[in-house]
Amino acid sequence: MSSVPTVKLNNGYEIPVLGLGTYKALGGEVEKAVKDAIDANYRHIDTAYLYGNEAEVGNAVRAKIAEKIIKREDMFIVTKLWSNFHEPDKVEYACRLSLKNLNLDYIDLYLIHWPFSFPHISDNDSWPVDGNGVAIVNDDIDILDTYKAMERLVDQGLVRSIGLSNFNSEQITHILNGCKIKPVINQVEFSPSLNQRKLIEFCKERGIAVSAFTPLGRPNPQLKTPAFIYDDSVIEIGRKYNKTSAQVVLRYLIQCGSIPIPKSQTKERIQQNIDVFDFELNSDEMSVLDQFNTGHRIALLPALKHSKYYPFNIEF
Numbered sequence: 001m002s003s004v005p006t007v008k009l010n011n012g013y014e015i016p017v018l019g020l021g022t023y024k025a026l027g028g029e030v031e032k033a034v035k036d037a038i039d040a041n042y043r044h045i046d047t048a049y050l051y052g053n054e055a056e057v058g059n060a061v062r063a064k065i066a067e068k069i070i071k072r073e074d075m076f077i078v079t080k081l082w083s084n085f086h087e088p089d090k091v092e093y094a095c096r097l098s099l100k101n102l103n104l105d106y107i108d109l110y111l112i113h114w115p116f117s118f119p120h121i122s123d124n125d126s127w128p129v130d131g132n133g134v135a136i137v138n139d140d141i142d143i144l145d146t147y148k149a150m151e152r153l154v155d156q157g158l159v160r161s162i163g164l165s166n167f168n169s170e171q172i173t174h175i176l177n178g179c180k181i182k183p184v185i186n187q188v189e190f191s192p193s194l195n196q197r198k199l200i201e202f203c204k205e206r207g208i209a210v211s212a213f214t215p216l217g218r219p220n221p222q223l224k225t226p227a228f229i230y231d232d233s234v235i236e237i238g239r240k241y242n243k244t245s246a247q248v249v250l251r252y253l254i255q256c257g258s259i260p261i262p263k264s265q266t267k268e269r270i271q272q273n274i275d276v277f278d279f280e281l282n283s284d285e286m287s288v289l290d291q292f293n294t295g296h297r298i299a300l301l302p303a304l305k306h307s308k309y310y311p312f313n314i315e316f
Ligand SMILES: NC(=O)C1=CN([C@@H]2O[C@H](COP(=O)(O)OP(=O)(O)OC[C@H]3O[C@@H](n4cnc5c(N)ncnc54)[C@H](OP(=O)(O)O)[C@@H]3O)[C@@H](O)[C@H]2O)C=CC1
Pocket: 020, 021, 022, 023, 024, 046, 047, 113, 165, 166, 187, 188, 212, 213, 214, 215, 216, 217, 218, 219, 244, 246, 247, 261, 262, 263, 264, 265, 266, 269, 270, 272, 273, 299
């Protein structure tokens, strides 16, 4: 089994160009998925404090280290600061909670999960709402102040790299204008229906890599959505290379310059999703995939539209 190609980040660390997503994968299932992924040669795992599965992800990684299948330094573990820990003096506390959950000595990449923030009511009140069920935001915390607290985690050796997630171009600029340590990555939703070419170009010019979440658009076999998974033109391209439409899509996203993190807890799909390094789409085939760009966003979080840090009120 050959290793997955890597992308060199702006601080010199390398990240495998494809990773395993874990949102909604819980308990024994996620532990098994991460073990299956490591056996299938994944070395990059994406989790978050919000997902409530850091402990299981860490268990799987440590089990594979104990089996001598991997060493800690072979793995690239990503987790994220949730929005109720944006107060600068809460950031180290949150990071230590994640480290404790993972039961690892350091995190490879720690991301600010979203630019908007919530008040910290308790560690596990992740989506505080008022008496009418309306989201409570805390717009008094400047994302740069949160980011500066993240920088201190690098200085302390708790995390190797820091980055952003769901940040738009203006928010990235705000960070770049005041930071000491450049973010290495902005993790955003990116699939053929939400073609992030402008944001990728913007990030690339500034030395920031882009990882692609919800890369498969969360396929629904009953509804046959998203179209790019079930469309005959994509299935046809797959047939030419003996690949599924999901593999064609992941290949497309990699060739667009992103780092996709498809989630699966099904062994066969985990194996399938990483088996995308023995073919290349030509420019006509890339154009077929480009045609699915409707701008449809799954992670829209409309309840937060009124926050001054909501990222989707400008073009990119
Ligand atoms: N930073 C952020 O705000 C966000 C980050 N993320 C991260 O990105 C990851 C991926 O995104 P996610 O939203 O989970 O969506 P995905 O687009 O990765 O879709 C996941 C779904 O696709 C199914 N699937 C996986 N592989 C295949 C395949 N080859 N063929 C058909 N179906 C398949 C999975 O089923 P099954 O598991 O049953 O195999 C699951 O139901 C998340 O898990 C999370 O780690 C996601 C959203 C937001």
